[in-house]
Amino acid sequence: MGKVDLRERHIETDVLCIGGGIAGLMGAIRAAEGGAKVIVAEKSNALYSGSGGMGNDHFMCYIPEVHGPDIEPIIADFQRGQQGGLRPRIFVQTWFERSHEIVKLWHQWGIPMKYNGQYEFAGHGFPGDVLTNLHYAGKEQKKILAREAEERGAEILNRTMCFDLLHENGVVGGVMGVNTQEDELVVIKAKAVIVGTGSVMRLYPASTPARMFNTRLCPTCVGDGRAMAYRAGAELASMEVPMIRCGPKYMAKAGKATWAGVLRDPSGKPVGPFVDKPNNKYGDPVVDVYQDIFIDYKKTGRGPIYMDCDGLSDEELAYMLFWLRHEANTPLLNHLEEEGIDIRKNPVEFTTYEYELFPRGGVLYNERSEASLPGLFAAGDEFFGGISGAAVFGWIAGESAATYVAGRGYVSDAAIESRASENRNLFSRLRERQDGPDWQEANTLLQQLMWDYAGPVRSKTFLEAGLSALLRLRQKAYHGMIAGNAHELMRALEVLNLIELGELTFLAALERKETRGKHNRVDYPFTNPLLEKLLVVKKVNGKPVMEWREMRR
Numbered sequence: 001m002g003k004v005d006l007r008e009r010h011i012e013t014d015v016l017c018i019g020g021g022i023a024g025l026m027g028a029i030r031a032a033e034g035g036a037k038v039i040v041a042e043k044s045n046a047l048y049s050g051s052g053g054m055g056n057d058h059f060m061c062y063i064p065e066v067h068g069p070d071i072e073p074i075i076a077d078f079q080r081g082q083q084g085g086l087r088p089r090i091f092v093q094t095w096f097e098r099s100h101e102i103v104k105l106w107h108q109w110g111i112p113m114k115y116n117g118q119y120e121f122a123g124h125g126f127p128g129d130v131l132t133n134l135h136y137a138g139k140e141q142k143k144i145l146a147r148e149a150e151e152r153g154a155e156i157l158n159r160t161m162c163f164d165l166l167h168e169n170g171v172v173g174g175v176m177g178v179n180t181q182e183d184e185l186v187v188i189k190a191k192a193v194i195v196g197t198g199s200v201m202r203l204y205p206a207s208t209p210a211r212m213f214n215t216r217l218c219p220t221c222v223g224d225g226r227a228m229a230y231r232a233g234a235e236l237a238s239m240e241v242p243m244i245r246c247g248p249k250y251m252a253k254a255g256k257a258t259w260a261g262v263l264r265d266p267s268g269k270p271v272g273p274f275v276d277k278p279n280n281k282y283g284d285p286v287v288d289v290y291q292d293i294f295i296d297y298k299k300t301g302r303g304p305i306y307m308d309c310d311g312l313s314d315e316e317l318a319y320m321l322f323w324l325r326h327e328a329n330t331p332l333l334n335h336l337e338e339e340g341i342d343i344r345k346n347p348v349e350f351t352t353y354e355y356e357l358f359p360r361g362g363v364l365y366n367e368r369s370e371a372s373l374p375g376l377f378a379a380g381d382e383f384f385g386g387i388s389g390a391a392v393f394g395w396i397a398g399e400s401a402a403t404y405v406a407g408r409g410y411v412s413d414a415a416i417e418s419r420a421s422e423n424r425n426l427f428s429r430l431r432e433r434q435d436g437p438d439w440q441e442a443n444t445l446l447q448q449l450m451w452d453y454a455g456p457v458r459s460k461t462f463l464e465a466g467l468s469a470l471l472r473l474r475q476k477a478y479h480g481m482i483a484g485n486a487h488e489l490m491r492a493l494e495v496l497n498l499i500e501l502g503e504l505t506f507l508a509a510l511e512r513k514e515t516r517g518k519h520n521r522v523d524y525p526f527t528n529p530l531l532e533k534l535l536v537v538k539k540v541n542g543k544p545v546m547e548w549r550e551m552r553r
Contacts, residue, residue, distance in 0.1 A: 030398025
């Protein structure tokens, strides 16, 4: 490829939001309202980017006029669930207390948060439960939030991938990245940085491995924020405990809780005890408590498992399809329509999707959205799953960042040049190499290593063997991978970030000597109540350091 001229562009702002998803845009709106100069750096296009880019249909919240004046049962119910142990009570309380504020704002801005004039709660619950997931029509949410950010003076830099945080004496002060369409290095000085880069896809093989972008959530959300925060010295937590989700087989889509049918085995028998006929209010919640059901039914030959919507009335079917389209299931529904498939007559096979770090592992931030480094804030799927968490803590991050920047200066030019020199060399080497593996080869090998050695079966010997192979992959990727253009450079940098997170997953999985959730240590087959703690990792003197931390209930 020869010599590539990497131009440089330097920008200054008060608050930089890395990621133009829900968290980033909410942070930008609120920081701009607080008087800060704001830039949103988005590696694709903020109108459609992120896991909420094509819509959402559930927003977890507490609304006093629906749930009553006592918030305590809502908090207690959440803390009993799968995410409850990841956050202290004050974090959960802050989230729910401020959720109604965001619901009202979104409705005011033009995102329909009511259905037929009322708040409509459905899904993600069991018959008899108090439901906390609000149905809302979020298909246009990104366009609306981007408009609100720009109306308040925030500047959106699309096609800008942030790769490396600028920092000086432990204080974060900007970012270095690349233009994803042109050979240009972008340096953004900022007095505060909000990371909101979403979940971690493409670390493990997709449910259709030959199509790695066939993922439940946005496939360009690959943990960039986690990787750059870790390299800067910020704390990450729970990198060892993945989660799995489910949905239609071969076309990975979110929205399980909107499907109103009953999950049945091939003989027509319900696989769970909760429902025996379609129900728009609850769907079939068996997979919320039995995530391994699809795996177990396959192992024992009792599957496949089908989502059976037979029995829905025309009105009930229309209701379900309305919400599925707002949950970005339009391609699936269009396919069924093109093929002439009536989902009331033809049950849809469901399956388990790939391992996700969302919402288990990521940047550790508190109820004020503060990460462990001064000047760094985080929100949303960086380490707390769901559209509601992204919206609420993005809003809080904007408040905190706008307050933080008052009277502060920028990092020094010397600190910038130190990082700039290292990154220039990396970017140039990737672009100028004549021969070598591309990002797809590296990403595919990484996924295979993660699945084979840190997948459903984990043990000391497997984890150590996998870690050794991954470290060799990292060396080959840094010293041999090629990028034929600016777009491929972005993809290559994504893979380097994924490899970083893969290493942390191996190390944390070795440290957690027990079985917990989808972290299945066959050499430690039981859940140890003494290890009901957060496993925190950060980089100290160039090496990962682990710390066990009590969870403040």
